[in-house]
Amino acid sequence: xxxxxxxxxxxxxxxxxxxxxxxxxxxxxxxxxxxxxxxxxxxxxxxxxxxxxxxxxxxxxxxxxxxxxxxxxxxxxxxxxxxxxxxxxxxxxxxxxxxxxxxxxxxxxxxxxxxxxxxxxxxxxxxxxxxxxxxxxxxxxxxxxxxxxxxxxxxxxxxxxxxxxxxxxxxxxxxxxxxxxxxxxxxxxxxxxxxxxxxxxxxxxxxxxxxxxxxxxxxxxxxxxxxxxxxxxxxxxxxxxxxxxxxxxxxxxxxxxxxxxxxxxxxxxxxxxxxxxxxxxxxxxxxxxxxxxxxxxxxxxxxxxxxxxxxxxxxxxxxxxxxxxxxxxxxxxxxxxxxxxxxxxxxxxxxxxxxxxxxxxxxxxxxxxxxxxxxxxxxxxxxxxxx
Numbered sequence: 001x002x003x004x005x006x007x008x009x010x011x012x013x014x015x016x017x018x019x020x021x022x023x024x025x026x027x028x029x030x031x032x033x034x035x036x037x038x039x040x041x042x043x044x045x046x047x048x049x050x051x052x053x054x055x056x057x058x059x060x061x062x063x064x065x066x067x068x069x070x071x072x073x074x075x076x077x078x079x080x081x082x083x084x085x086x087x088x089x090x091x092x093x094x095x096x097x098x099x100x101x102x103x104x105x106x107x108x109x110x111x112x113x114x115x116x117x118x119x120x121x122x123x124x125x126x127x128x129x130x131x132x133x134x135x136x137x138x139x140x141x142x143x144x145x146x147x148x149x150x151x152x153x154x155x156x157x158x159x160x161x162x163x164x165x166x167x168x169x170x171x172x173x174x175x176x177x178x179x180x181x182x183x184x185x186x187x188x189x190x191x192x193x194x195x196x197x198x199x200x201x202x203x204x205x206x207x208x209x210x211x212x213x214x215x216x217x218x219x220x221x222x223x224x225x226x227x228x229x230x231x232x233x234x235x236x237x238x239x240x241x242x243x244x245x246x247x248x249x250x251x252x253x254x255x256x257x258x259x260x261x262x263x264x265x266x267x268x269x270x271x272x273x274x275x276x277x278x279x280x281x282x283x284x285x286x287x288x289x290x291x292x293x294x295x296x297x298x299x300x301x302x303x304x305x306x307x308x309x310x311x312x313x314x315x316x317x318x319x320x321x322x323x324x325x326x327x328x329x330x331x332x333x334x335x336x337x338x339x340x341x342x343x344x345x346x347x348x349x350x351x352x353x354x355x356x357x358x359x360x361x362x363x364x365x366x367x368x369x370x371x372x373x374x375x376x377x378x379x380x381x382x383x384x385x386x387x
Contacts (some may be wrong), residue, residue: 008072017091045076053094054205063101066069076104079112086116100141114145120153122162128170134357140220143177152367153158157185159202173207180213187219188210191243194223195234230275249282257282257289261304264293270308276310291318300344310345322348324375325355331339331371337363 067183083093096103106112116129119139124132133139139148155165155175169175175184188201191212204211211219226232226242233239246254261271274281284292292314296302307313316322325347332338338359352356359371 026330048077048080049094049097053097055094055098059098063097078108079104079106082108082112086120087125088092088130089126092126095130096133100137103140106140111145112140115140115143115148118145118148118152122156123166127347128166132169132173132176136176139173139176147178148176150178151181154184155260158181158188158198159205164206167206168209168347172213175205175209183214183216184212186216187214190216190219196240200240200301208244208248209268211244214247219247222251230272232276232279236276238276238279242275245279245282247248254282256286257284260286260289262295264297266302266304267310272312273308277309278315281314284314289314295322302344313345313348316348321352328372328375331375332359332363332368335368337365337368 009142020083045064046057046060049055050057055063064133080093083096103112119129119132152165156162159168174180184205191201191204201212203291223243223246226239227234228248230242232242258271261274266274281289293307295318296307296313297304329338329342329347333340333342341345347355347359356372360369
């Protein structure tokens with residue numbers, strides 16, 4: 001009896017063991033096939049990246065590893081085929097894949113194609129399209145299609161055309177995020193409250209988008225500093241330029257430039273006057289600012305008050321404008337063709353064409369033209385040697 005009772009149990013165990021062995025064999029075969037498929041895809045991808053896109057073998061293996069770690073079942077080959085059909089050449093595709101490897105496991109129909117259609121629809125093609133995609137990997141990687149459409153639509157509303165939208169996002173690809181658009185909206189409201197027009201804001205976005213992408217709290221603080229510390233009125237035509245400069249620079253960077261001026265004996269009011277007349281002077285690198293002050297103040301003996309009243313002098317290129325022109329004027333003085341007390345600012349201010357007409361052609365002497373050309377060429381040769 002006991003034996004009979006045990007038989008079915010033993011029979012069930014045998015069946016279970018059979019199914020276990022069968023399933024294990026099936027899973028092993030399935031796993032082997034899957035591994036073989038993954039290996040084939042990896043091998044194809046490495047070879048494609050090396051042979052078609054110019055990757056080194058090390059770069060190709062590194063890129064393929066990032067792709068194969070993904071749980072997606074998308075086929076990288078379908079993505080590469082799509083990118084080729086989208087009008088991108090091998091170099092473009094290589095740059096995109098290098099910047100966003102996981103793009104190769106994106107769903108072409110649900111993600112990749114809709115986003116590229118949107119970007120190409122506003123006029124982005126070739127290297128410009130690649131620049132935008134590689135400039136912000138989230139565009140193709142994580143940004144929702146609906147969010148991309150929202151950002152494009154919002155920027156188009158502000159800027160007025162797709163051409164301007166393209167120009168803006170080429171400068172700051174991060175404009176293509178909902179968070180960035182929200183920040184732009186907040187800063188726009190603040191700028192409008194202090195008197196900036198829609199055209200002013202449009203110029204900000206096109207020329208220096210960071211002005212509207214900065215933290216709203218930081219924007220307000222810097223505008224108040226401009227008004228309170230440098231006494232630039234909102235009614236001043238240079239107020240908007242001051243806002244542009246101060247928001248685009250770190251506080252520490254601004255303070256470093258001011259310290260350089262103080263090192264050369266500038267007073268508080270001379271510094272204020274300089275910033276009021278030409279805020280963009282603060283964008284000069286510390287090295288260029290020191291070089292200009294060394295030349296004008298140490299070598300030529302000019303005072304801070306004069307430079308504060310003529311801030312453009314600090315912006316001129318020493319090698320390309322200041323030194324060649326002053327060397328030419330010295331030669332004119334030696335030839336008795338010019339008074340020794342000529343006006344420095346009048347000599348340095350005109351454009352190259354106007355200077356040539358006023359100081360070179362005006363003498364109607366072949367040797368004067370030859371002298372000027374020689375000085376200009378000498379300056380170019382020195383620049384080439386310096387490089």
